[in-house]
Amino acid sequence: MYLYFEHFRYDVEKQQLYKDDELIPLKRNQAAMLECFLGDQETIHSKDDLLNAVWGDQVVSEQVIFQTISQLRSIFGSKAIKTFSKKGYKWELKTTDAPPKSQADDAIVVTEPAPSQNKVKLKSAIAVCIVLLAIVFTYMLLKTNKSLTKIDLHLLTSDVPEGHSTSVPLIMQAISHSPSFNLYELNKQLSPYQAFASPKHIYAQSGIATDDWLVGGTTYFSEQSAVFQYGLFASHMHWQGYVQADSVNQLTSAVSMRFEQLLKMGLFDANSDSWTHNHVRALLKLYPDDPDLLLLAAQKYEHMQQNDVAMSYLQQLVALPSIKASSPYRAVAHWKMGMIYKMRGQHIQAHNSLAAMSDVLALSPLGPLHFKYIKTKAWLAYSETDHASMYETLKKGFSYFERANANLPLIKFKMHILNSILAQKVSDHETKYHHLSEAQALLLKHKLDESNYALVYYHHALFSQLANTQNSTTSEGVGANDNYVAYLDKILELPRTMDNFWVHDEAIALLVSHYIEQQRFKSAHGVLLNKAATPKRQFLKAKIQLAQGHNANAIQLLESAYQQAKIDYDSRTAIESALLLYQLSNDAPKKRAEYLAYLEVNTKADWLKEQLTLVHGQTAPLSFN
Incomplete structure (x- = not known):
């Protein structure tokens, strides 16, 4: 008809x-x-x-x-x-x-x-x-019945299980008889754990229709319970969460119920832009005990730099009576609180939060969360200049993953990169090169996604820069300098993911600074060509204009970067822009006072005093290298 x-x-x-x-x-x-x-x-x-x-x-x-x-x-x-x-x-x-x-x-x-x-x-x-x-x-x-048309889900599969058990049978059993979903097995060897780290990149590789969703996950077992870590990925949205139950049969039923609940919440009809903090708060009125919504609300406010509000949601999550003592959500909440305390310099509270996280993880063998714990604890020890504790934490991390999670090569890769970074920080060059070599070996052995090479190239670039500094007057230094640029260029050729986006941004900034130093302004502009106009890139363009003596253009770009960075909660770029604008506004005392007021509120007094001393003691703009 x-x-x-x-x-x-x-x-x-x-x-x-x-x-x-x-x-x-x-x-x-x-x-x-x-x-x-x-x-x-x-x-x-x-x-x-x-x-x-x-x-x-x-x-x-x-x-x-x-x-x-x-x-x-x-x-x-x-x-x-x-x-x-x-x-x-x-x-x-x-x-x-x-x-x-x-x-x-x-x-x-x-x-x-x-x-x-x-x-x-x-x-x-x-x-x-x-x-x-x-x-x-x-x-x-x-x-x-609004579900006459089913949602198409494509199940990620992998030859190598990434946990204690493959999750393909579990998902198929949970979803296959659902009235709301069609489930198809995707015959491409895409890693679910890699999808958690780089959802947009993996979705683009999948080749499925733009209205369809990828689903993947890993199941972990302990004496107390079974935990399913899952991810749902679309072209416009990605969602990750956990389902926990006392047995595999109960877990299968719980996964099915969770997916139906997510459908009712509107997850599959929404895009990431529509899930504002106000929308999440509205959903929490309907589902006040939903751990994903509490965690998402905390993340929204953390991004908005309203950390006290974020902490309130995290504390509600920890106190939920509906989740188990071993719940991954409790571990994540303690970890996020520890990160906020660490950022604030409140190290005693940070240690307390990480200790609470460790207590939860003792009951729950989730490798990715153990890695977050080890990484944060090691950086906390470094910030306290407690190098012995830092190395001891890293040693325990390697021991844990060798013992309990032999099938997580990507996490082992990240452990070696973390060790190499921290060894570089404390000038332990032998250790840094050893772990960088081990990381590369894992990439090749397990054929990990090419996006992970960004971290390796980045450290090679930094090491070659160090070699160039030490041999700046020799021909050997020239070769190191060429390697430095080559490694940074390689980074920009790799896919940009949630794991390596900061490496991309650092590579762009380092290349721009390198070309400015060499007065190769055309090359410096070329690095930013056809790149989205983020506040940080506007700031870098302003640096090039300043180096060329185009102060009026630079001030215009800096003002744009400064205002947009505040809107985007990019405090680092806003501070850098405000400091340069302060330096360049000698003839505009009212504007200068405005920039100074922002810096006084948003930076530490000792740091600002040091920067202002540099400003008043020189005429050339600060470099921020």
């Missing part, structure tokens, strides 16, 4: 749209909203009507209505759906159950109606009524 409008025909039973016999794919929300409009074409549908008809009990923002209507207009034309201010939306295209007449039919002139024409008209009218009843029925069905 079809409906026709302009060049389109819509199959009511199959919910399929065609344009001139070409199938036009529709998302679930698009099909549901189109059914709503076609089911009652004379009515102006309010936003509430559309929300109820398309999303039912899901908690979504009004933004999804605007997005879906915009998508339908892009298919049918801007005049297809008319907006009535403060009222709603109405379908405007003339719709019929009969196909449009051909040109030959239009050329026939009928002078007298045939005797049977009245019967034809009657049949036609009956057919129209049947079609309209079918549409109304489908529309009502959509209101009560």
Whole structure:
């Protein structure tokens, strides 16, 4: 049964749209909203009507209505759906159950109606009524069951299990009979753990349709329980969480229930931009004991540099009576609190939080969380100049992963990189080179994703820079200098991921500074060519302009970087920009006072005093190398 409008025909039973016999794919929300409009074409549908008809009990923002209507207009034309201010939306295209007449039919002139024409008209009218009843029925069905169209999930598989057991059978059993999801096994050897570290990169490698989702995970077992760490990845959104139960059978059931709950929350209809802190808070009113939402709220406020609010959500998460003492969520919450305390310089509280995390991890063998614990504890020891504790922590980390998690080569790789970094910090060159070599060996042996080479190239670049400094007057130094640039260039050729984005940014900054030092300004500008205009890159462009003597252009770029960095909570770039602007605004005392006021509030007094001493003692701009 079809409906026709302009060049389109819509199959009511199959919910399929065609344009001139070409199938036009529709998302679930698009099909549901189109059914709503076609089911009652004379009515102006309010936003509430559309929300109820398309999303039912899901908690979504009004933004999804605007997005879906915009998508339908892009298919049918801007005049297809008319907006009535403060009222709603109405379908405007003339719709019929009969196909449009051909040109030959239009050329026939009928002078007298045939005797049977009245019967034809009657049949036609009956057919129209049947079609309209079918549409109304489908529309009502959509209101009560919004999951007529299933979500397509593609299961990541890997030859090497990344935990105590492969999770493929568990996911297949949990999802295969779900009324809401289709599950397909993806025959590409993509690592679930790598997907946790670089979801956009792995999703791009998967080659699946843009409306589909990747799903992957790892199962961990202890004497007390089984834990499933899972990830859901789409082109516009990624989500990670944990499910815990007393047995594998209970875990399978719990995973199925969790995925259905995420569907009800609106995860599969949303994009990352719509999950604002206000949206998460609204969801928490409906699901106050949901650990993922509490953790997400903390992360949102942490990003906004409202750490006290973030701590409040983390403390609520730790105190949840609905999660086990061994819950990974408790470990993550303690870790995040420890990170905040460490950043604030409150080392006693940081140690206490990490000790609480360690107590949880003693009951839960989650390798990735153990790595976070070891990494943070080692850096905390370094910041306290307790090098003995730092090395002891690293030694215990290697011992743990050799004993308990032999199938986590990516974590072992990160352990070697961490050891190499910290050895470099304390000038232990023999150790740093040893662990860098071990990291490279793991990359090759286990064929880890190429994005991980960024960390190796970065350290080779730093080591060659050190060699260049030590041999600056010899020909050997020139060779090291060439290697330095080559390694940084290699980094920028690699995929950018959540794990290595900071390496990319550092490589860009180091290359720009290197070319400025050599007065190769064209090369410096070339590094930033076709790169997104982030505050940090605006700051780097300003440095190039200053080196070229274009102060007016530099000030304009710095002001832009300064303002946008504050909006983006990029405090480092905002501070760097404010300090340079302070130095360059001798002739504008009011502006200078503004920059100084910002620096006084957002930096430590000793650091600022040192920087201002440098500013007032020199005429050339600070380099920030």
